[in-house]
Amino acid sequence: MSKTTPPSPQRSTIFGRGSYAESLRIGEILRKETVGGALLVAAAVIALIWANSPASDSYFALRDLKVGYEPWHLELSLGAWAADGLLAIFFFLVGLELKREFVAGDLRQLNKSIVPVAAAAGGVIVPALIYVVINLASPETLRGWAIPTATDIAFAVAVLAIIGSHLPSALRIFLLTLAVVDDLIAITIIAFFYTSDLQVTPLLLALVPLALYAFLAHKFRYFFGLKAPAAWLILLPIGVVTWALVHASGIHATVAGVLLGFAVPVLRSQAAGGPDAGPGLAEIFEHRFRPISAGIAVPIFAFFSAGVAVGGWEGLGSALVDPVALGIIAGLVLGKPIGIMGTTWLLTKMSRAELDKSFKWIDVFGVALLAGIGFTVSLLVAELSFGQGSLHDDHAKVGILAASLLAALLATLVLRTRNRHYRAEEEAERVDADQDGIPDVYQDRT
Known part of the structure; x- marks a missing residue:
């Protein structure tokens, strides 16, 4: 009597499709970031042209113009207001998006969150190590070790739009999660390693409006009504007070943005779009x-x-051979893909998982190259590391710009070669044979 061989257990996959609702939500976010990325690139180009034109003095005078109320430690230059104030809005959304992903999104499932989170960590550690190795002989420049650790999602999706890439939703979600997680890691680094002259009293006082903000945010339906379209008008002033006190404490004020984002409630029923749920505060x-x-x-x-101010070809050449710029370029262009690819590959081997059949490792490599576009947060960390307008800061900016451009070009070369395959996957994701409003690929899990 012959024995029947038991079927081998099915291997888990990574980069498989998530829910259709999650795909729609991420797609909407990335469409907005695409527009923002185009504006970001345009603003950076205008700044570079102006700073290297005969009218450069007016640019730096505008950047260094101080406005604000000094007794509250808020007499800041326009450049500092942009870095400390406006970027707090960006980091508020980082905190909010990460919380939504882990509370109501597909990433609340460990098997789906472990890969992008671990890959993001690898994409932070390896670039930092590369920068440290290159700058080991120069203690004064080691302070910039965190500059090449972040990914600029707006810049990255703008590149995807420019090259006409039809990157599938699974890879877009992976890229967005990478960017959000390493932005969170970057803001944590800023809080712990770039805080000087800590003032305990304002920091403790900041806990009072933060607690009030969190309380009202979680009770907003009770206080402001079912849908609460104007709840943000009540909470915004409390958030501003929290930001001002964190700024006065010596901790970079963008940290307040993340904390306020984490304080906003996210409910799974709202994310699922129940008929009576109404828009949640996170959605508002x-x-x-x-x-x-x-x-x-x-x-x-x-x-x-x-x-x-680059200072012509001679100035550009001297900037690019500075260990600061070299460390940043090597960290972003080499370290990011090595860290992301290496961590992802290691996880597949340790868990005996395999890539979804729709993808190949070259696809992961293309996304990892795209993650080497480190612009917004890298510029912020450079200023915190060396001081705005210093020689090292200028060289760091040259390195960031050069690395982001190089990473964008390399990612374009890789992803364009796979565009035909991506287009076929995109078309498959649109097929809805039963016309129930949900594409068939999101329903067929066999």
Whole structure:
């Protein structure tokens, strides 16, 4: 009597399709970020041209113009207002998006969140190590080790739009999650490693409006009604007070943005779109503030931060051979793909998982190259590391711009070769044979 061989257990896959609702939500976010990315690039180009034109003095005079109320420690230059104030809106959305992903999104499932989160960590650690190795002989420049750790999602999706890439939703979600997680890691680094002259009293006082903000945010339906379209008008002043106190404490004020984002409640029933759920506060805030972040805050920050007087070809050459610029370029262009690819590959081997049949490792490599576009947060960390307008800061900006451009070009070369395959996958994701409003590929899990 012959024995029947038991079927081998099915291997888990990574980069498989998530839910259709999640795909739609991420797609909407990335469409807004595409517009924001175009504005960001335009603002950076204008700043570079102005800073290297005969009228360059007017650019730096504008950037360094101080406004605000000094007794509250708020007499800041316009460049500092952009970095400390406007970027707090960007980081508020980072905190909000990450919380939504892990509470109501597909990433609340460990098997779906572990890969992008671990890959993001690898994409932070390896670039930082590469920068440290290159700058090991120069202690004064080691402070910039965190510059090549972040991914600029707006810049990255703008590149995808420019090259006409039909990157499938699974890879777009992976890219967005990577960017959000390493932005969170970057803001944590800023809070712990770039805080000087900590003032305990304002920091403790900041906990009072933060707690009030969190309480009202979680009870907003009780206080402001079922749909609460104007709840943000009540909570916004409390958030501003929290931001001002965190700023006075010596901790970079963008940290307040993340904390406020985490304080906003996210309910799974609201994310699922139940008939009586109405828009949740997370949805209200995301709708109100993402256009402000993508269309105003980040482009203005890029305008004030990207302007660097290169000094002609000779100045550009001297900047590019500076260990600061070399460490940044190597970290973003080499370290990012090595860290992301290496971590993802290692996880597949350790868990005996395999790539979804729709993808190949070259696809992961293309996304990892795209993640080497580190612009907004990298510029912020460069200023915190060396001080705005210093020689090392200028060289760091040259390195960031050069690395982001090089990463965009390399990612374009890789992803364009796979565009025909991506287009076929995109068309498959649109097929709805039973006409129930949900594409068939999101229903067929066999």
